[in-house]
Amino acid sequence: MKRGFPIVGVLTAILLIYALYEALVGAPTEQTMGNVQRIFYYHVPSAWTAFILFFINFGASIFYLIKRNQAADMVALVTAEVGVVFCTVVLITGPIWARPVWGIWWTWDMRLTSTLVLWLIYVSYLFLRRFSSSGETPLLAAALGVLGALCVPFVYFSIWFFRTQHPQPVMGGGGSIDPRMLHVLLINWLAFLCFAFLVCWSRYRLEKLQRDVDADHALESLLDLRGSAR
Amino acid sequence: MSGTYYLFAAYAATWIIHSTYLAMIVRRYSRLKREKKETGRRS
Numbered sequence: 124m125k126r127g128f129p130i131v132g133v134l135t136a137i138l139l140i141y142a143l144y145e146a147l148v149g150a151p152t153e154q155t156m157g158n159v160q161r162i163f164y165y166h167v168p169s170a171w172t173a174f175i176l177f178f179i180n181f182g183a184s185i186f187y188l189i190k191r192n193q194a195a196d197m198v199a200l201v202t203a204e205v206g207v208v209f210c211t212v213v214l215i216t217g218p219i220w221a222r223p224v225w226g227i228w229w230t231w232d233m234r235l236t237s238t239l240v241l242w243l244i245y246v247s248y249l250f251l252r253r254f255s256s257s258g259e260t261p262l263l264a265a266a267l268g269v270l271g272a273l274c275v276p277f278v279y280f281s282i283w284f285f286r287t288q289h290p291q292p293v294m295g296g297g298g299s300i301d302p303r304m305l306h307v308l309l310i311n312w313l314a315f316l317c318f319a320f321l322v323c324w325s326r327y328r329l330e331k332l333q334r335d336v337d338a339d340h341a342l343e344s345l346l347d348l349r350g351s352a353r
Numbered sequence: 354m355s356g357t358y359y360l361f362a363a364y365a366a367t368w369i370i371h372s373t374y375l376a377m378i379v380r381r382y383s384r385l386k387r388e389k390k391e392t393g394r395r396s
Binding site: 166169212216220343 | 356357359360362363364366367370371374375378381382385386388389392393395
């Protein structure tokens with residue numbers, strides 16, 4: 124497993140560089156927006172990756188609620204954290220695109236607001252995991268993870284249900300896209316998915332090590348207590 | 354400002370966020386490795 128990490132790392136780096144080249148050079152320039160439209164190749168794949176990570180968090184949370192499995196708990200934590208990072212990218216690149224196109228950085232539009240709410244839900248999930256010392260924390264976090272994931276379809280379909288300024292969805296929506304642009308979009312999504320997998324892998328190893336160290340400390344203090352009692 | 358500046362800002366912001374997060378993971382990992390080695394030596 125450890126040997127595979129550098130190989131996946133190198134392949135992901137190559138794919139990310141190729142995807143960046145395609146986004147900046149390979150993709151045709153959009154006629155009305157110009158180069159600003161290229162932000163879309165980072166913004167949309169980041170959003171899709173975040174959604175997938177939140178769904179994995181949902182599955183792992185349900186599994187934890189049923190089986191109380193520690194690995195599922197770690198997967199849930201890791202995917203929520205990496206998902207928040209990708210969602211942060213979405214919330215930052217979106218306004219940077221909106222400023223030259225809409226003339227404003229932000230509007231309280233349903234898609235934008237629901238994405239912000241989704242981000243806040245998972246940030247509170249991470250706060251809960253970080254600052255709660257109760258033994259029930261993984262259980263509470265799993266419940267929050269399940270509820271948080273229910274917001275994901277709402278965010279995605281909000282542009283169908285509400286009148287919004289946000290562009291129509293590329294997949295499954297009414298909008299059409301140049302096939303070359305779609306190709307670049309999918310390449311970037313694949314690159315971001317590989318990158319997310321790699322980051323999750325690293326973060327999982329970190330979490331495992333953290334729990335090992337915590338167990339060592341607990342054992343040490345127990346031995347100290349027994350030593351002082353004698 | 355031309356669209357290229359916004360494009361550069363968005364791409365730079367993306368990689369700054371990811372690099373910061375990766376740096377946090379690497380720093381925490383090396384700290385924990387050190388801690389683990391120390392606890393192993395003590396016991």
